[in-house]
Amino acid sequence: MKSFIKRDLLVIAAILMSLIMVGCSSQSSQTSSQASNTIKLTTDEEKPYIGFVLDTLQDERWYNDKELFEEKVKDLGGNVKTLAANSSDEIQISQAELLIEEGVDVLVVVPANADTASKIVEMAHNKDVKVISYDRLIRNADVDHYISFDNEKIGEMQANGVLNDISEGDFAYIGGAKTDNNATLLRQGAMSVLKPLIDEGKINLVYDNFTDDWDPAVAKKNMQDTLQANGDEIDAVIAANDGTAGGVIQALETKNLAGNVPVSGQDAELSAIKRIIDGKQTMTVYKSINLLAENAAEIAVKFANDESISTNKTIDNGKIDVPATLLEPISVTKDNIKETIIKDGYLTSEEIYGQ
Known part of the structure; x- marks a missing residue:
């Protein structure tokens, strides 16, 4: 595992300020506030350092991905930093560049734009950083791994x-x-x-x-x-x-x-489940975010530790057949809410029914 680039407080502050100036949303700025953790990483050079680059935190589900992914990386002995781009591919590329310069071992990317995110892969590989495409496939690039649902x-x-x-x-x-x-x-x-x-x-x-x-x-x-x-x-x-x-x-x-x-x-969002109960929406598809985030974290840490990832599935991204982990989705209707999302702990009965 390569050593992290040591930076002093002033350099980090300058980088973060420049990121804000190019238009980061308040949400991405909030996740950027974890920059103080980057300083501590210089004393943990043997720990995997994972960058998680999200398209947005405006949708309810991505908060769950963020929390679960970060928790699992830390449980596996790694450090993690998350940034969100507010659906701007230009901001996302800048954020990825920041994390690469900070010395991440692996970038996990939810692309804001499937095509322009290929630049992130190119930048990362130039620094020997592996890239995992998370839930959304980065197109026309030498992506190291793709994890999503079918x-x-x-x-x-x-x-x-x-x-x-x-x-x-x-x-x-x-x-x-x-x-x-x-x-x-x-x-x-x-x-x-x-x-x-x-x-x-x-x-x-x-x-x-x-x-x-x-x-x-x-x-x-x-x-x-x-x-x-x-x-x-x-x-x-x-x-x-x-x-x-x-x-x-x-x-x-x-x-x-x-x-x-x-x-x-x-996505089995709470608002959608309530609409299903009210009869306004027929169904949703539940993708276990726990399963997705935890598997992605495990793959990222393995990559950081130079361990091999076994899979017999691939998906064509326009350039290569990307090694892929494809998880099973679940159809949710009014009849199986309790047996699926509540049983899995994704949402609680209190949140759904107000009881």
Whole structure:
């Protein structure tokens, strides 16, 4: 393991200030406040030092990833520093560069932009730093490892979840961000289920597009436009995650359609679970963040300790077949909330039911 670059307080302060000046959000600045830990790392040069670079902390689920990942790295004897880029690929590249200069052994990256994040891999490899693509695949780069869930299977689950309620009529597909390879995989999975019905003429796909930055407000606007173009009639919506599902349902509520139109989701966010209980959202897909974060931390620490990682799975990122760890997702409806997310400790009964 290489030695960390020693820096004094003034240099660290200057680096952090420059990062803020290029536009870090208050959230990423908050995670950057861990910089004082970097000084202590100079006395722990034999410990693995892992950098965790998040796209954003604006979505509920990423706070869980951050806490679980950091806790597991520390349990494994490592040090960790997390930065979040507020969905800016330029800020994320700057943050990755900062961590590389601070001497991390491994970068774990949730890319803000699947393509431009290839620059992070290039910078890291120039300093012998390995890169793990976390939950979202970095494209067109020599990524060392990818860990996520089977996103095509998630897309299949979302489509089937809606088809359990209705199997014909006018459908809309509200996708994720075009810059996120996961959004492409989710759509591929959903369309593999929907296409036979579309070809038979049972389903009329009246809307099929991505959603900028996975933004619920954009999803709401897209759904509103779709309703207006179709005389306020829609029979089902496959939404790529719980955030976009929330935007869709807000649009449906303005036309008194919420609860009458099946809507899918993903991430098992608390707000989505409450919508499922209320009958406004049909299902979500639970991806055990505990499993994802802890496995990612274990792989990162193994890489830092020059240990080999065994996997028989790969995924094509446009340049190489990236060694991959793909975890199993779980479909969640009103009927199995207690047996899934509550049993797993992801959410509590008190949080969901207020009891």
